[in-house]
Amino acid sequence: MNGGPARPDARALIRAVLDAGTWTSWDEPPADTAPPGSEYAEELAAARAKTGYDESVITGAGLLGGRRVAVVACEFSFLAGSIGVAAADRLVRAIERATAERLPLLAAPASGGTRMQEGALAFVQMVKITAAVSAHRAAGLPYVVYLRHPTTGGVFASWGSLGHVTAAEPGAMIGFLGPRVFESLYGYPFPEGVQVAENLFAHGLVDAVVSAADAREIAIRALSVLCVPERLDPVPEPAGSDADVGAWQAIMTSRRDDRPGVRTLLKHAATDVTPLNGTGAGENDPGLLLALARFGAAPAVVLGQDRRSQRAGGPVGPAGLRVARRGMHLAAELGLPLVTVIDTGGAALSKAAEEGGLAGEIARSLADLVMLDAPTVCLLLGEGAGGAALALLPADRVLCAQHAWLSPLPPEGASAILYRTVDFAPEIAQAQGVRAMDLKRDGIVDRVIPECPDAAYEQQAFCERVATALEYEITGLLARDPAARLADRLARYRRVGSG
Numbered sequence: 063m064n065g066g067p068a069r070p071d072a073r074a075l076i077r078a079v080l081d082a083g084t085w086t087s088w089d090e091p092p093a094d095t096a097p098p099g100s101e102y103a104e105e106l107a108a109a110r111a112k113t114g115y116d117e118s119v120i121t122g123a124g125l126l127g128g129r130r131v132a133v134v135a136c137e138f139s140f141l142a143g144s145i146g147v148a149a150a151d152r153l154v155r156a157i158e159r160a161t162a163e164r165l166p167l168l169a170a171p172a173s174g175g176t177r178m179q180e181g182a183l184a185f186v187q188m189v190k191i192t193a194a195v196s197a198h199r200a201a202g203l204p205y206v207v208y209l210r211h212p213t214t215g216g217v218f219a220s221w222g223s224l225g226h227v228t229a230a231e232p233g234a235m236i237g238f239l240g241p242r243v244f245e246s247l248y249g250y251p252f253p254e255g256v257q258v259a260e261n262l263f264a265h266g267l268v269d270a271v272v273s274a275a276d277a278r279e280i281a282i283r284a285l286s287v288l289c290v291p292e293r294l295d296p297v298p299e300p301a302g303s304d305a306d307v308g309a310w311q312a313i314m315t316s317r318r319d320d321r322p323g324v325r326t327l328l329k330h331a332a333t334d335v336t337p338l339n340g341t342g343a344g345e346n347d348p349g350l351l352l353a354l355a356r357f358g359a360a361p362a363v364v365l366g367q368d369r370r371s372q373r374a375g376g377p378v379g380p381a382g383l384r385v386a387r388r389g390m391h392l393a394a395e396l397g398l399p400l401v402t403v404i405d406t407g408g409a410a411l412s413k414a415a416e417e418g419g420l421a422g423e424i425a426r427s428l429a430d431l432v433m434l435d436a437p438t439v440c441l442l443l444g445e446g447a448g449g450a451a452l453a454l455l456p457a458d459r460v461l462c463a464q465h466a467w468l469s470p471l472p473p474e475g476a477s478a479i480l481y482r483t484v485d486f487a488p489e490i491a492q493a494q495g496v497r498a499m500d501l502k503r504d505g506i507v508d509r510v511i512p513e514c515p516d517a518a519y520e521q522q523a524f525c526e527r528v529a530t531a532l533e534y535e536i537t538g539l540l541a542r543d544p545a546a547r548l549a550d551r552l553a554r555y556r557r558v559g560s561g
């Protein structure tokens with residue numbers, strides 16, 4: 063377990079991540095938790111002498127790219143970074159202070175879990191640490207976790223798994239029960255390659271695997287989005303489009319292989335992009351992309367249907383909508399603007415999708431999004447077929463690319479329902495009012511983004527136009543009173559179609 067690459071200890075990690083010379087310790091001498099003269103008292107004294115740390119955790123504050131942050135980190139060389147009452151008290155005091163001072167909190171665990179010498183009382187410390195982290199999050203403050211080698215047990219199962227964003231150290235052993243404990247208990251080894259950072263990433267459990275050397279830049283980038291500015295400078299209103307494109311022409315254009323999708327949009331026209339990995343709780347869906355990003359100065363959680371992955375690997379299924387709902391909850395908890403991007407030929411139609419709760423996930427996405435306590439912008443970017451599209455629609459502001467569309471199911475399906483043949487798809491699409499101009503007329507869309515003449519021919523310029531429109535809308539929404547914003551959203555969807 064110790065034979066791997068050299069890894070920084072807690073102080074070296076903090077030095078590598080924070081701006082030079084800005085660290086201030088918040089630690090006070092730990093309370094004595096060991097009965098005097100006990101074996102545990104001797105172990106504590108030996109650990110102090112050997113490591114130069116007074117407990118298994120250190121806490122404090124410093125600057126990260128000029129932004130003040132609080133940090134809590136484990137020191138594994140001190141009794142395996144294990145958490146007893148004194149370490150838990152230190153952690154909780156630091157988390158509470160970070161909350162009171164409204165600082166983002168960075169945590170860097172590395173631990174054998176609960177400190178065995180302190181037994182059940184140490185075990186229950188997980189509750190108070192979890193409560194403190196939850197209160198920090200409930201106050202709308204970011205919590206970013208960097209899981210280091212090794213992280214196990216009650217640390218992984220409490221503050222190690224509660225991050226808004228979670229990264230892990232390459233090759234780190236990260237697992238619930240330590241492998242040598244497992245082997246002693248059961249008499250055979252735990253399977254190889256399971257409790258490893260890269261495997262956690264492959265299973266949608268952590269967002270990224272990054273070295274300590276890269277952690278600084280990644281944390282700066284993530285916090286530049288997670289920390290919502292008080293106000294943004296107003297942005298001039300961009301021009302809209304009133305081009306009268308036929309419905310079938312729009313649908314054909316939206317289906318071009320070379321039409322820019324959400325990935326192209328982020329690549330060409332967003333900054334500080336931090337991809338998040340699935341639900342962070344064990345599910346992923348390549349059809350649904352989740353990321354933090356900025357459009358101009360405006361920060362956003364972006365969740366978008368990825369056209370390329372859907373075409374290659376299958377359409378958005380229930381897991382994709384659970385990824386989307388992770389993004390919605392993240393936005394709501396931090397008061398971050400949310401941008402949803404609709405670009406789907408339809409949801410997954412399969413046994414697995416039905417049994418995975420597709421219809422229920424569409425319902426829950428709709429419910430979460432329409433009620434979301436955060437500014438929301440929907441971008442209809444390409445195809446907008448069926449419930450998977452509608453699940454991402456109900457936002458404060460809805461933008462629509464000139465050739466994007468929205469329809470209850472693909473027009474071929476509507477034709478099949480009415481005429482038992484797909485041959486009337488063009489006429490039905492026209493009649494169903496699926497085009498950008500129709501959606502605007504009906505109050506479903508607020509702004510149509512021009513394509514000159516087709517986004518596929520002007521990818522960079524089109525993406526920049528979209529980003530400018532997103533920045534304009536987000537800036538306007540952030541300046542509004544949240545209660546009035548939500549009331550307007552609800553009134554809008556209550557009114558739609560009723561005049």
Ligand SMILES: CC(=O)SCCNC(=O)CCNC(=O)[C@H](O)C(C)(C)COP(=O)(O)OP(=O)(O)OC[C@H]1O[C@@H](n2cnc3c(N)ncnc32)[C@H](O)[C@@H]1OP(=O)(O)O
Pocket residue numbers: 063064141142144173174175176177178179185212214215216217235238239240241242243
């Ligand atoms: C709710 C709970 O948290 S219950 C506890 C669940 N925790 C676990 O299952 C993990 C238990 N620990 C382990 O499996 C291993 O120690 C690992 C994987 C974390 C690290 O393995 P290694 O790097 O090989 O280190 P090693 O096992 O030698 O541990 C280092 C020292 O820390 C001690 N230690 C490890 N975990 C703990 C702990 N939770 N409490 C107290 N001491 C611990 C070890 O006994 C060892 O002490 P020693 O040097 O005096 O023998």
